[in-house]
Amino acid sequence: MISKFLSVIIFSLLLILLSFFGGNNSSVKVENKYLQIEFDDSLYSKIVSTIGNHKVVLSNYSAAEYLIVDGEEISKFYFKDSKSSQIENELGKGEEFVVIGLSKNNIQKQVSVSIYENFPTSVFYKVTYKNIGSNKVIVNKWVNNAYCIKTEEKQKPSFWSYQGATYEDRRDWVQPLKQGFEQENYMGMNASDYGGGTPIIDIWSRDVGIAIGLVETTPKLVKLPVRMKSEETGVDISVEFEKETALEPGQSYETFESFVNVHKGDYYATLKIFRGVMSKKGLAMKKFPKTSYEPIWCAWGYEREFKLNDVLGTLPEVKKLGFKWAVLDDGWQTAEGDWYLNPEKFPNGDSDMKAFVDKIHAAGLKAKLWWTPLAVDPGTDLIKEHPDMLLLNKNGSTRDITWWDSYYLCPAYNKTLTYTKNLINKIMSVWGFDGLKIDGQHLNGVPPCYNPKHNHAYPEESVEKLQEFWKMVYETAISINKDAVVEICPCGTNYSFYNLPYMNQPVASDPLSSWQIRLKGKTLKGLMGESLPYYGDHVELSDKMSDWASTVGIGGVIGTKFVWPVGVHKNKETGEISLTNEKEKEWKKWVIIYNENMLPKGTYLGELYDIGFDKPETHAVSKDGKMYYAFYAPEWDGNVELRGLDNKTYTVTDYVNNKKLGEVTGPISSLPVKFRQSLLIECEPLN
Numbered sequence: 001m002i003s004k005f006l007s008v009i010i011f012s013l014l015l016i017l018l019s020f021f022g023g024n025n026s027s028v029k030v031e032n033k034y035l036q037i038e039f040d041d042s043l044y045s046k047i048v049s050t051i052g053n054h055k056v057v058l059s060n061y062s063a064a065e066y067l068i069v070d071g072e073e074i075s076k077f078y079f080k081d082s083k084s085s086q087i088e089n090e091l092g093k094g095e096e097f098v099v100i101g102l103s104k105n106n107i108q109k110q111v112s113v114s115i116y117e118n119f120p121t122s123v124f125y126k127v128t129y130k131n132i133g134s135n136k137v138i139v140n141k142w143v144n145n146a147y148c149i150k151t152e153e154k155q156k157p158s159f160w161s162y163q164g165a166t167y168e169d170r171r172d173w174v175q176p177l178k179q180g181f182e183q184e185n186y187m188g189m190n191a192s193d194y195g196g197g198t199p200i201i202d203i204w205s206r207d208v209g210i211a212i213g214l215v216e217t218t219p220k221l222v223k224l225p226v227r228m229k230s231e232e233t234g235v236d237i238s239v240e241f242e243k244e245t246a247l248e249p250g251q252s253y254e255t256f257e258s259f260v261n262v263h264k265g266d267y268y269a270t271l272k273i274f275r276g277v278m279s280k281k282g283l284a285m286k287k288f289p290k291t292s293y294e295p296i297w298c299a300w301g302y303e304r305e306f307k308l309n310d311v312l313g314t315l316p317e318v319k320k321l322g323f324k325w326a327v328l329d330d331g332w333q334t335a336e337g338d339w340y341l342n343p344e345k346f347p348n349g350d351s352d353m354k355a356f357v358d359k360i361h362a363a364g365l366k367a368k369l370w371w372t373p374l375a376v377d378p379g380t381d382l383i384k385e386h387p388d389m390l391l392l393n394k395n396g397s398t399r400d401i402t403w404w405d406s407y408y409l410c411p412a413y414n415k416t417l418t419y420t421k422n423l424i425n426k427i428m429s430v431w432g433f434d435g436l437k438i439d440g441q442h443l444n445g446v447p448p449c450y451n452p453k454h455n456h457a458y459p460e461e462s463v464e465k466l467q468e469f470w471k472m473v474y475e476t477a478i479s480i481n482k483d484a485v486v487e488i489c490p491c492g493t494n495y496s497f498y499n500l501p502y503m504n505q506p507v508a509s510d511p512l513s514s515w516q517i518r519l520k521g522k523t524l525k526g527l528m529g530e531s532l533p534y535y536g537d538h539v540e541l542s543d544k545m546s547d548w549a550s551t552v553g554i555g556g557v558i559g560t561k562f563v564w565p566v567g568v569h570k571n572k573e574t575g576e577i578s579l580t581n582e583k584e585k586e587w588k589k590w591v592i593i594y595n596e597n598m599l600p601k602g603t604y605l606g607e608l609y610d611i612g613f614d615k616p617e618t619h620a621v622s623k624d625g626k627m628y629y630a631f632y633a634p635e636w637d638g639n640v641e642l643r644g645l646d647n648k649t650y651t652v653t654d655y656v657n658n659k660k661l662g663e664v665t666g667p668i669s670s671l672p673v674k675f676r677q678s679l680l681i682e683c684e685p686l687n
Contacts, residue, residue, distance in 0.1 A: 028099050035123065036050060043101040044076075046060055047059050058149055062147065063076070065109070065143065068141040069105070070138050070140070077102060078101055079101050083098050091277060092117055092119075096114045097114075098112050106131070106133030114126075118276070122260065122277075135249065136249065144212075148234045152207075159176070159177040160176050161174070161203050161235075162270075164197045166195055166493040167190050170491075172519065174612065178228065180230075182226070183226050185197070185201060192401070192402055193440075193442040195444065195446070199239075200267075200274060201224045201226055202261075203226065207264075208264060211259075214259070215257050215277050215281065217283060217498075219463050223239075223242075259277070265607055265610045266612055269607050275527055285501055288532070291434070295323045297559070298538060299311045299314070299326070299329050299561070301571055306329075306331055307345075312356075315360065315365060317579065321587055321591050324365060326363075335380045337406065338381050354430065366434040367435075368435040371423075374416070376407050377406050378406075378407065388413075389415050390410065391411075391449045392450050393447070403440065403442075410454055412456065417469060428481060435481075435485035436473075438487060438488045441490055445463065446462050466499065467496075467502065470503070485505050486502070486504055489537075491510050505533050506524045517550045518550050518619065521555070521556050522554065522604075526606055532555075534554075536551030536556035538561040539559065546586065547677070548590040549680055552599065552630075553619060555619075558591065560587060562587070598623075599628055602624075603621065603622045604619070616640065620643065625685060626685070627645055628680070628682050629683070630678065637674045642669045645667050647667055649685070650685055651663055651683070652681055652682070654681055
């Protein structure tokens with residue numbers, strides 16, 4: 001018989017062994033009103049949402065943060081210590097929790113998790129690894145916030161997603177997930193001239209959502225993969241960074257700062273929080289001038305072969321319809337890079353261009369000029385005289401910009417900045433333009449630059465300093481004209497957040513559908529502000545080339561590229577876009593609706609409706625005490641829910657057709673409606 005004393009010793013040893021080898025007994029719990037993060041004895045962790053006192057386990061215990069060292073995954077770190085402390089920094093007051101563990105090969109892992117009073121649904125991660133062994137190791141890759149997200153939802157799709165990367169096929173930024181889905185979401189170049197993005201992925205079900213991403217103040221070349229093998233296995237997400245780094249004995253290695261956000265509804269809440277965090281870190285949006293809300297006519301309907309008389313002859317019609325801006329598009333220049341005036345169109349050079357702009361002003365319109373910086377054509381004077389300005393690949397070759405058959409200039413090279421600044425001064429001070437239409441998919445992100453003449457501290461300096469290039473462009477334009485509109489159209493790419501503070505008019509940028517116009521509007525309002533002058537691009541790019549409702553209803557700035565009179569010009573891209581008598585009445589009607597309501601100046605309420613799961617698709621804007629709702633569906637016959645009302649009675653009007661629809665009482669009400677494609681309504685309080 002074993003003595004009682006010996007039994008106690010054996011039991012104690014078993015407890016120690018279980019603790020050392022790691023069960024699922026939590027060693028550390030980080031929690032507040034909205035979430036819980038639990039670390040076990042191997043520093044595996046799980047995340048639980050407690051929003052609304054409804055507990056949802058988002059992930060089971062797993063190796064959420066780990067390394068690949070010398071080709072081997074190092075994911076188990078046996079718990080050694082933990083501590084917590086009160087902190088205060090640019091994000092405000094909060095609490096930091098530190099958990100420390102040690103791997104079998106003597107890599108120490110320290111996970112710092114911070115929660116702030118200002119951002120209670122988010123946690124911020126800093127992970128540091130230290131080589132406390134006696135041998136050098138090679139870190140191949142680190143992974144943060146690796147979770148497998150599951151749901152009990154049986155309806156399909158069970159998940160929707162926002163994914164912030166850029167791809168050449170200009171895919172939707174918001175997508176439902178289905179079996180076999182996989183997207184890498186690399187924040188670098190995913191094609192020769194398509195790259196950059198916003199380092200966030202957000203996955204949500206009807207019950208709850210989770211987002212992960214970076215909160216660094218410059219772009220980093222990370223991946224944020226999303227993979228869904230099946231509905232049963234769930235969705236795998238993570239933040240990953242691959243770069244071989246030697247770690248000598250005693251040296252430490254720190255990952256980029258990442259974050260996790262839990263929420264109800266779609267991704268909009270995450271984008272608002274991200275915007276707030278980055279603003280406090282120094283990347284705040286600028287004020288939007290009144291001019292950025294004014295409707296736009298663009299001469300791109302006449303394409304590159306435009307004739308000045310055709311453009312000038314259209315201006316009276318532009319003015320009569322109520323548009324405020326006239327944009328001269330591609331084709332005024334001899335070549336990208338040189339930016340000389342085309343002598344066939346401007347034989348007297350600067351004086352002819354100035355006279356052209358004066359005529360736009362005389363017609364009562366503001367003038368904006370198309371331009372694609374950071375691009376230079378082969379054979380231009382700029383390349384011959386300043387080849388040192390080129391961005392070069394690792395093998396010394398130039399980097400192609402496919403659309404214009406051009407090459408990249410390096411945005412982190414001082415001569416590029418000086419050349420660009422001088423050109424802006426000419427465009428705005430000499431020629432007299434009031435704004436810039438900056439265009440090109442290559443503008444969103446650039447590849448690393450290996451040009452030895454640039455003396456970069458590291459090749460990725462070009463990637464990280466692109467935002468400084470845009471800051472120079474914006475500040476130069478505003479210094480010349482405080483009401484200048486700086487529009488950047490990155491041609492279907494998912495905007496890089498780091499560029500957004502240096503424009504005051506983002507655009508749907510060549511949308512492939514009306515759905516893209518709406519989802520891009522919601523995304524950009526989340527990232528830039530609820531009263532954003534988001535430009536829905538030419539209406540001719542929407543469904544049926546005439547879907548004004550998708551821009552107006554979400555609070556977007558309207559625009560068109562019609563040609564006039566009928567039969568003068570047939571657009572090679574879209575065919576006949578002449579302003580017929582029928583179109584003129586319809587275009588005029590929508591300009592009046594837009595100008596009377598001016599919804600972009602209202603407050604877009606992106607958290608009221610889930611763009612994925614709520615049917616019909618619904619958007620809401622609050623302005624001057626009224627609520628505006630926009631509903632979209634191929635066909636709808638049934639009730640719609642009106643959220644966000646005050647505890648008042650409202651009259652409801654279909655403001656497109658000037659038709660009374662009855663009365664409703666807040667704070668939430670339903671309304672029976674029947675429509676095809678769209679229905680836009682106004683709710684006005686009775687008193």
